[in-house]
Amino acid sequence: xxxxxxxxxxxxxxxxxxxxxxxxxxxxxxxxxxxxxxxxxxxxxxxxxxxxxxxxxxxxxxxxxxxxxxxxxxxxxxxxxxxxxxxxxxxxxxxxxxxxxxxxxxxxxxxxxxxxxxxxxxxxxxxxxxxxxxxxxxxxxxxxxxxxxxxxxxxxxxxxxxxxxxxxxxxxxxxxxxxxxxxxxxxxxxxxxxxxxxxxxxxxxxxxxxxxxxxxxxxxxxxxxxxxxxxxxxxxxx
Amino acid sequence: xxxxxxxxxxxxxxxxxxxxxxxxxxxxxxxxxxxxxxxxxxxxxxxxxxxxxxxxxxxxxxxxxxxxxxxxxxxxxxxxxxxxxxxxxxxxxxxxxxxxxxxxxxxxxxxxxxxxxxxxxxxxxxxxxxxxxxxxxxxxxxxxxxxxxxxxxxxxxxxxxxxxxxxxxxxxxxx
Numbered sequence: 001x002x003x004x005x006x007x008x009x010x011x012x013x014x015x016x017x018x019x020x021x022x023x024x025x026x027x028x029x030x031x032x033x034x035x036x037x038x039x040x041x042x043x044x045x046x047x048x049x050x051x052x053x054x055x056x057x058x059x060x061x062x063x064x065x066x067x068x069x070x071x072x073x074x075x076x077x078x079x080x081x082x083x084x085x086x087x088x089x090x091x092x093x094x095x096x097x098x099x100x101x102x103x104x105x106x107x108x109x110x111x112x113x114x115x116x117x118x119x120x121x122x123x124x125x126x127x128x129x130x131x132x133x134x135x136x137x138x139x140x141x142x143x144x145x146x147x148x149x150x151x152x153x154x155x156x157x158x159x160x161x162x163x164x165x166x167x168x169x170x171x172x173x174x175x176x177x178x179x180x181x182x183x184x185x186x187x188x189x190x191x192x193x194x195x196x197x198x199x200x201x202x203x204x205x206x207x208x209x210x211x212x213x214x215x216x217x218x219x220x221x222x223x224x225x226x227x228x229x230x231x232x233x234x235x236x237x238x
Numbered sequence: 239x240x241x242x243x244x245x246x247x248x249x250x251x252x253x254x255x256x257x258x259x260x261x262x263x264x265x266x267x268x269x270x271x272x273x274x275x276x277x278x279x280x281x282x283x284x285x286x287x288x289x290x291x292x293x294x295x296x297x298x299x300x301x302x303x304x305x306x307x308x309x310x311x312x313x314x315x316x317x318x319x320x321x322x323x324x325x326x327x328x329x330x331x332x333x334x335x336x337x338x339x340x341x342x343x344x345x346x347x348x349x350x351x352x353x354x355x356x357x358x359x360x361x362x363x364x365x366x367x368x369x370x371x372x373x374x375x376x377x378x379x380x381x382x383x384x385x386x387x388x389x390x391x392x393x394x395x396x397x398x399x400x401x402x403x404x405x406x407x408x409x410x411x412x413x
Contacts, residue, residue, distance in 0.1 A: 045395060049395035052402075
């Protein structure tokens, strides 16, 4: 069918050319020379259009699977494609950056090789850059060493705090023990005191009783030395 | 037929068809003439319309439409509404690179009455490129005509190796 169309087109173009030979409209109609180039161009056109139509036809015939699964797979494919695009963009930017840096260094190198007037400034700047970066590296090293020392000291302080806390706990426990002991002792002392008081009262009562018996019995105790000693002793300690 | 479909008809040999949809007739005429004046190797036929759907009486006479250009005038809110209403009558497979939005009148910033954001969103939603131009100036008109002509040739399949879809991907901003 394409060949027939092509033949028709060739015939039409020849007719057109004969018609437009004397009236020359500029740009409204293309006066095509029917030669190999024109045919080749038409062939390329037809090939491209055929490609498009076959793509559309392929896309148009759906595989009769269920829509949900197909949609899910399509969505997953879309997500994967998006992730790939992001990755490609990132790598592209990185490569551009690296490329630009290489270009810059090459330009600087060429400039320095080229003329010695401006390159003095370049050289000085580069030397300054090198010096400063060396200083930066040295300072960073020192900073790292100092940080290490600081962390060591902090660790030691932490350990000491821990030890101190333990010691305090020990002291606290010991204090509690001592208090308990003393209170125990005190309790004992109190009990003993109470007992002693009771005994004392008892003895006083018994002494008063003896006194009362002796005086009440109207015995002349001054004569008997034994009774006298008893009464005097009773007088003494009450 | 109420809906325009891209691949319903067979293409005519060595011919590309462009459809301009917009509310300003005079600008459409000027642009069409500028396109026709360009040097080209195939026949171009330009159809002008104010809105879709196209009348179905002359449908059998119409060739296959390769590229639809929606013209939006930035000074006229009605043109945007018109374009949005016409977009419903275009089949979805047209938007795979065969539709372009052309915003005219950008030379006069003071008379903008359409928001640029809405136009960008329109382009994003329909996955189509948005071109800005000022058709009153001769130079820009010629440049726009050249751009549209090149797009038309690609959409009609006259450029081997480049399809409308791949070209539209090239035109997308890489953000």
